[in-house]
Amino acid sequence: MISRIDLRGNPGDPRDLLPRPELDIEAALDKVRPICEDVRHRGSEALFELAERFDGVRPAALRVPREDIDAALAGLDPDVRAALEESIRRARLVHAAQRRSDTTTQVVPGGTVTERWVPVGRVGLYAPGGRAVYPSSVIMNVVPAQEAGVASLAVASPPQAEFGGLPHPTVLAACALLGVDEVHAVGGAQAVAMFAYGTADCARADMVTGPGNIWVAAAKRLLKGVIGIDAEAGPTEIAILADDTADPGYVAADLISQAEHDVVAASVLVTPSVELAGRVESELAARVAATRHRDRVAEALGGRQSGIVLVDDLDHGLAVVDAYAAEHLEVMTADPAAVAARVRNAGAVFVGAYSPVSLGDYCAGSNHVLPTGGSALHSSGLSVQTFLRGIHVIDYDRDALAEVARRVVALAEAEDLPAHGEAVTARVGGAAAAAVAAHTVTTGGNA
Known part of the structure; x- marks a missing residue:
């Protein structure tokens, strides 16, 4: 065995x-490329046709009406609801502790660098369907995004013929428990393309996360750069x-x-x-x-x-x-x-x-969206950090700039980028500029 x-x-x-x-994503690229291009050019019309082709059902609407999300929660088995609520509670405890604080470092008097942590503006979160239903993946995607402070969240999950073209009701119920009211009945590579290019029903996202099959992974590889991704699961x-x-x-x-x-x-x-x-x-x-x-x-x-x-x-x-x-x-x-x-x-x-x-x-x-295929050698699982970007904010006054001007000019000359140095000397002026100029003349630009 x-x-x-x-x-x-x-x-x-x-x-x-x-x-x-064995996972041949390169081979899958040839099949997902026309799907993604179709969504790019025809938007929602393409998504309806692709749902019929791949999922065997044409949803009444791509964006799930709020009343259907609420109805899924109302019809949820009480034991399953209690389990989902406990999963959410525990995930929030762990992920809330991952929040980052801005850090300011005084490099010299009058010169600071601050690292600001800014959440992604809008993310598309994918919850797979197929052999199993994954409300747990909704939790694992949504909770860290919410704890990171992402302002706009949308979930996509494949339409199910058994449920009239809606995503699985347990997935919808999980969205309701998490306060997510934008859910799209879209699966596979076309869901990634929807988030990447946007449609009449779904605004473009800055990032897409979540596990999926080889077609989802291939679409992420294809569209990386058009949209940010977490990983090719x-x-x-x-x-x-x-x-x-x-x-x-x-x-x-x-x-x-x-x-x-x-x-x-x-x-x-x-x-x-x-x-x-x-x-x-x-x-x-x-x-x-x-x-x-x-x-x-x-x-x-x-x-x-x-x-x-x-x-x-x-x-x-x-x-x-x-x-x-x-x-x-x-x-x-x-x-x-x-x-x-x-x-x-x-x-x-x-x-x-x-x-x-x-x-x-x-x-x-903990989070169950994790690196696969040996990528844990260099990558981490989904977390609050996934949805944050570190931005350096540099704030120097004139004296702090003048104090290091000579070093900046020396490095600019060493790289044969004299205008970089001139951008500094134009600001410091007076004796500092003269000292920089004299240094450049006597040393030929070498420190």
Whole structure:
């Protein structure tokens, strides 16, 4: 059901040996380019036709009427509502703590640099649909944007034939709980294009965020620069670093939980324990047969993107999981906190037997929109910071400028950009300008 990769005795860079999902975004670009161009030139008319083509339904309206959003909340199962409210509450606690404060540094008397943190003006937030419904992704996108102070938010989610061309009612209910009243029944690459170019129903956005399938990822790559993006999300993935103290049932359950997302989802166990590997394989055989989406799970676990990786010891295991840079990394070892503290590359780290990825998906307070495909080597998950821009504000008076004028001129001359220096000497005048000029003459422009 799941393959083994033996890296014992192989201390080199394991990245080319580790299981990875295949995601050919370049090939997808050729298919999404005409879709995005169609939306650019025909706007809402194109979106209606694309909904019929890809989603099998023509929505009555692209922007969901407020009464339909309110009706979705009114019809929500009370237990699901309570769960969503708790997820929102915990997410707000964590993300509110991420807010940034402006910082002013006095570089010299009369000269300061202030870093201001300014939110993006308008963002488009994508909530995927397909094999599953993701109201949790609405929360994970909306909460950090709201806590960052974004003034204008719009959510897009695919129209569902089952619900008369509206997005899934649980997605709409989550929007209602978050106070979002601009929701568009648009999915896939065309949703990214809608936010990038704007339509009669949807104003252009400055940025689009949120997970999606390969077509969404390809549209983000294509339109990056026209619109800001968070990341090109690939198939979901879990890595578990475990030793022989780990409960094999817990490990198997968590591997299955990620495999449940998609047939291309990646589930990877890294362990120095051959005994644990065998026990997990036995648990998988029993649990996969009993799970609701057994066919999907079995295909994901049996794919080349999943596997059990055998390593020499925990130090070797840490090197392997750092090279893998998983979206989700669980640490189930004898001292999980100490081991987790040594991890450098992961979208999120889940410590110990009672912090499964499922908790982070819904109610840990953390964000579940995380870097995939090894991009945790250089990128972070969605946060308040995603929606903020740092702007430096430079404020020098005349004396502070005069004090450094000679240095500015020296560097300008070294770069053969004399007008840069002249822009300073034009301001300082008098003795300071003369000193700068004399320095330039005697040194030939070198400090």
